[in-house]
Amino acid sequence: MIVSERVIQRLVLYRKILQNLLTDGVTKIYSHALGDFVDSTPAQVRRDIMNIGYKGTPVHGYDISLLISSISDFVDPTQTRNVCIIGLGNLGKAILDYCHARNSKINIIDAFDKDPSKTNIEINGCKSYHINELETKIEDDRIELAILSVPISEAQAIAERLIRAGIKGILNYSPIELRLPEYIYVENRDMMLALEKVAYFAK
Amino acid sequence: MIVSERVIQRLVLYRKILQNLLTDGVTKIYSHALGDFVDSTPAQVRRDIMNIGYKGTPVHGYDISLLISSISDFVDPTQTRNVCIIGLGNLGKAILDYCHARNSKINIIDAFDKDPSKTNIEINGCKSYHINELETKIEDDRIELAILSVPISEAQAIAERLIRAGIKGILNYSPIELRLPEYIYVENRDMMLALEKVAYFAK
DNA sequence: AGATGTGAATGGGTTCACAGCA
DNA sequence: TGCTGTGAACCCATTCACATCT
Numbered sequence: 196m197i198v199s200e201r202v203i204q205r206l207v208l209y210r211k212i213l214q215n216l217l218t219d220g221v222t223k224i225y226s227h228a229l230g231d232f233v234d235s236t237p238a239q240v241r242r243d244i245m246n247i248g249y250k251g252t253p254v255h256g257y258d259i260s261l262l263i264s265s266i267s268d269f270v271d272p273t274q275t276r277n278v279c280i281i282g283l284g285n286l287g288k289a290i291l292d293y294c295h296a297r298n299s300k301i302n303i304i305d306a307f308d309k310d311p312s313k314t315n316i317e318i319n320g321c322k323s324y325h326i327n328e329l330e331t332k333i334e335d336d337r338i339e340l341a342i343l344s345v346p347i348s349e350a351q352a353i354a355e356r357l358i359r360a361g362i363k364g365i366l367n368y369s370p371i372e373l374r375l376p377e378y379i380y381v382e383n384r385d386m387m388l389a390l391e392k393v394a395y396f397a398k
Numbered sequence: 399m400i401v402s403e404r405v406i407q408r409l410v411l412y413r414k415i416l417q418n419l420l421t422d423g424v425t426k427i428y429s430h431a432l433g434d435f436v437d438s439t440p441a442q443v444r445r446d447i448m449n450i451g452y453k454g455t456p457v458h459g460y461d462i463s464l465l466i467s468s469i470s471d472f473v474d475p476t477q478t479r480n481v482c483i484i485g486l487g488n489l490g491k492a493i494l495d496y497c498h499a500r501n502s503k504i505n506i507i508d509a510f511d512k513d514p515s516k517t518n519i520e521i522n523g524c525k526s527y528h529i530n531e532l533e534t535k536i537e538d539d540r541i542e543l544a545i546l547s548v549p550i551s552e553a554q555a556i557a558e559r560l561i562r563a564g565i566k567g568i569l570n571y572s573p574i575e576l577r578l579p580e581y582i583y584v585e586n587r588d589m590m591l592a593l594e595k596v597a598y599f600a601k
Numbered sequence: 602a603g604a605t606g607t608g609a610a611t612g613g614g615t616t617c618a619c620a621g622c623a
Numbered sequence: 624t625g626c627t628g629t630g631a632a633c634c635c636a637t638t639c640a641c642a643t644c645t
Contacts, residue, residue: 201614388410
């Protein structure tokens with residue numbers, strides 16, 4: 196079954212919520228309850244779950260732990276995927292703070308910065324190196340994805356280096372539109388644009 | 399003209415790109431060129447611009463500076479909207495780093511943290527206060543929007559305080575789904591979910 | 602000639618509504 | 624009874640196609 200970006204986004208969101216519920220000792224959930232968590236409808240939840248082939252029961256709804264497994268089977272890569280982060284300023288460090296790996300298949304293992312004072316440190320299991328080691332570490336550590344948290348002025352050049360080094364996808368926090376070949380998957384997360392959207396819709 | 403979330407997101411993105419082009423001395427643009435920047439189609443760009451009532455000319459396309467004004471007239475609030483940020487950890491500081499106000503109508507003016515060592519400092523024109531001044535500052539400074547960058551354990555309680563204090567919209571970077579009244583506009587930006595999406599779609 | 606503006610067609614995502622089930 | 628699973632219906636977003644303009 197092939198699904199859209201939207202469905203994937205909702206599935207990983209469901210998984211996060213379900214993992215929290217499971218931690219709290221909840222073991223079953225109905226589509227309408229899960230829908231409430233994400234401000235969505237029961238029909239939408241059921242349709243999304245249908246996409247991945249998992250089936251609940253009319254009486255008990257969905258078994259949370261089985262549903263988590265089904266979502267993981269569907270959305271997670273088969274092998275682990277290694278990730279690097281470029282730029283260890285406030286943003287880079289913030290991202291590493293938030294990376295208590297919910298998903299054991301995705302590992303942020305290397306960080307790079309041009310500032311020597313930020314190299315050879317370790318945050319949350321991620322080791323940092325000087326930016327001029329970028330290409331060799333990406334190859335040696337079989338890194339496929341990158342998180343970009345560098346200043347605007349450096350983002351395009353670094354992105355091009357990443358691609359030449361074999362990176363397949365980029366999560367871009369630099370507030371610039373990267374010009375890259377279309378076979379590279381790029382997800383942009385411009386913080387000011389997000390705030391502008393909130394400003395428009397809030398009341 | 400009432401438009402969807404999607405259209406607003408694209409419009410603010412167009413504006414960012416147009417502002418950069420203008421800075422580079424470009425003054426006119428065709429729909430297909432703008433479409434290329436955002437991996438979209440000329441028809442989509444023209445339709446979006448049609449929504450806001452701006453008209454280009456067949457020969458020269460769109461006048462960038464006039465188009466920026468039209469987008470701003472459409473998406474910006476009529477009065478300035480004040481924003482606060484809660485949590486001055488790495489993430490909070492990172493967000494302030496990125497806030498060289500592209501949009502003069504949206505001002506991040508106050509920051510709050512529970513750590514006294516992070517209060518009474520100023521970053522990019524934003525002053526920080528202790529969290530127990532939250533309610534009074536929000537009222538005194540007429541703050542309507544909030545950016546939440548606190549640890550998970552505190553996010554829900556802080557969000558509730560924000561709403562009681564009169565906040566209308568929240569940009570939430572804490573990796574938790576807030577349970578709030580539906581009249582509050584919340585935009586969630588979970589970084590790990592974004593990475594999971596990239597991992598799924600990248601090649 | 603080559604762009605825009607836009608009604609109409611298309612396509613995809615969401616919701617409805619109901620059969621089936623425990 | 625009250626849920627799920629799902630074909631069908633609906634609705635919104637995107638794209639097409641062409642008249643129009645300079």
